[in-house]
Every structure is written in C-alpha cells, then in structure tokens.
Amino acid sequence: MGRKENESFPLGLPEQVDGLATAPSDRGDETQERFRYQWAIGMWLLAQSLTGKRPIRALWCEHHEDYLLELPAGRYIAVQVKTDSRENARWRWSDDALVDSVARFCAFERIHGAVIDGYEFISNAAPYVPAATTKRVDSLAASPDRLIQCCSRASTHAEVEQPYKAAFTELVGKTGGDATVLFQALRKLRFAQGPVLRGYDDTLAASIVPGLPGCAGLLTFS
Structure with missing residues (x-):
C-alpha cells in the first residue's frame, strides 16, 4: 500500500521528545546482530574442535556462560562473547561490559574454580595495550593485558605491582569483593580475537568452513 504525500504517520513518530527529532531507543537490530555474532563464535569454537586445534x-551453549567448553578429564573453559561497534575500539577496565564479564567469571571461579582451566573473553575488539611511550599512570592501569600479566607473575594479589595494583583494587569492589577469587580468575583469563563485526559471515565462510572435514571443495556465494 502506498502513502499519500504529506500523509501523517499513524499515532505520530514514536518516542519524539517535545515533538522534536529524537533518535529511537529500540536497538533491536543491533541486539539481533550481536546474537548472530555470538552464534558465529560458537561455530568458530566448534570448528576448532572438528579440526583438532582444541x-x-x-x-555447551548458554549454560552458565555464553559458552562452556568441556575438555577431556572433566575440565572446562568458560567463554564470554562481547562485541564493540566503536571505531578502533579497544577494551579497557573502564568498559562496563568487560568488568561485568570478569564479575561473572569470578562468581564461576568461586563455585567451580577447581575444575576450570580458563576463562576466555572473545570479541571483535582487542584489549588495550599501552605503547612504549605511554607514561600516564591511568592509561597504563587501564590495560587488561598488563594487569593479567602482573597477576600471572605474582604469587598472591598482594604482590601485584603499581600502577596495576590500583586497577586490581578497584576491580575487587566491582566483581564481588573477594581479592583472592579475582586474582585467580585473572590468572586464568585470556582474550581471543574474533572476526570483525561487519562481514564476519564472509570471513567464516572463506577461512573457517573450508578447513572443516569434507568441506574443502565447497563453493561460497556472496
């Protein structure tokens, strides 16, 4: 059905503040796209198993975490999948999505830590890593990789060096209040770079699917 010129929309445009142009708050398309990305990561993880890489x-999908990888001998890896659509995005400790994921890992570590080999944060965006010329203390402390490395070479959380100790202390308050649990979770945490957010279907079809058993000769169509 066509609309007549100058014909008003039924009930007017939604969510307009004081009749002025207002961006809609319904982010359904973006949410759906992020779920599709998470499903694609599941296929990527499954492919790693089928090709013998892991x-x-x-x-296990949506079981305790976004994915739970069951390993031989009753061991597990818990996986969180997050996306970031910002240009040249890098994960920092100031990002709520990252902190929330670490909080979930801490809760998991508190209950199931004895059988958890690792925690993985998979994203289209990489973690922030300071340059050699970076001097600002807050910029250094914002690096997830730096804090994880400091935890890995320390025996206890009390030995984490500054300025990363300050970031660790702040994280304790945001992840359940248990410094020992956070320390253990960070020692098990690794970041994994997934495909880019735009065009990840093509990336998987071109680089992952051909490596699966019996799929090398399949043709792809765009």
Whole structure:
C-alpha cells in the first residue's frame, strides 16, 4: 500500500521528545546482530574442535556462560562473547561490559574454580595495550593485558605491582569483593580475537568452513 504525500504517520513518530527529532531507543537490530555474532563464535569454537586445534569434548551453549567448553578429564573453559561497534575500539577496565564479564567469571571461579582451566573473553575488539611511550599512570592501569600479566607473575594479589595494583583494587569492589577469587580468575583469563563485526559471515565462510572435514571443495556465494 502506498502513502499519500504529506500523509501523517499513524499515532505520530514514536518516542519524539517535545515533538522534536529524537533518535529511537529500540536497538533491536543491533541486539539481533550481536546474537548472530555470538552464534558465529560458537561455530568458530566448534570448528576448532572438528579440526583438532582444541581438545573440546562438548560445547555447551548458554549454560552458565555464553559458552562452556568441556575438555577431556572433566575440565572446562568458560567463554564470554562481547562485541564493540566503536571505531578502533579497544577494551579497557573502564568498559562496563568487560568488568561485568570478569564479575561473572569470578562468581564461576568461586563455585567451580577447581575444575576450570580458563576463562576466555572473545570479541571483535582487542584489549588495550599501552605503547612504549605511554607514561600516564591511568592509561597504563587501564590495560587488561598488563594487569593479567602482573597477576600471572605474582604469587598472591598482594604482590601485584603499581600502577596495576590500583586497577586490581578497584576491580575487587566491582566483581564481588573477594581479592583472592579475582586474582585467580585473572590468572586464568585470556582474550581471543574474533572476526570483525561487519562481514564476519564472509570471513567464516572463506577461512573457517573450508578447513572443516569434507568441506574443502565447497563453493561460497556472496
């Protein structure tokens, strides 16, 4: 059905403040796209098992975490998948999505830590890493990789060096209040770079699917 010129929309445009142009708050398309990205990461993880790159016995979806990788001998890896659509985005400790994921890992570590081999944060965006010329203390402390490395070479959380100790202390208050649990979770945490957010379907079709058993000769169509 066509609309007549100058014909008003039924009930007017939604969510307009005081009749002025207002961006809609419904982000349904973006949310759906992020779910599709998460599903694609599941396929990527499954492909790692099928090609023998990782000894994954079972892949559990939306079970405790976005994905729970069951390894041989009753061990597990918990996986969180997050996307960031910002230009040249880098994950920092100031990002709520990252902190929320670490908080979930801490809760998991508190209950199931004895059988958890690792925690993985998979994203289209990489973690922020300071340059050699970076001197500002807050910029250094914002780096997830730096704090993880400091935890890995320390015996206890009390030995984490500054300025990363300050970032660690702040994280304790945001992740459940248990410094020992956070320390153990960070020692097990790794970042994994997933495909880019735009065009990840093409990336998977071109670089992942052909490597699967029996799929090398399949043709792809755009």
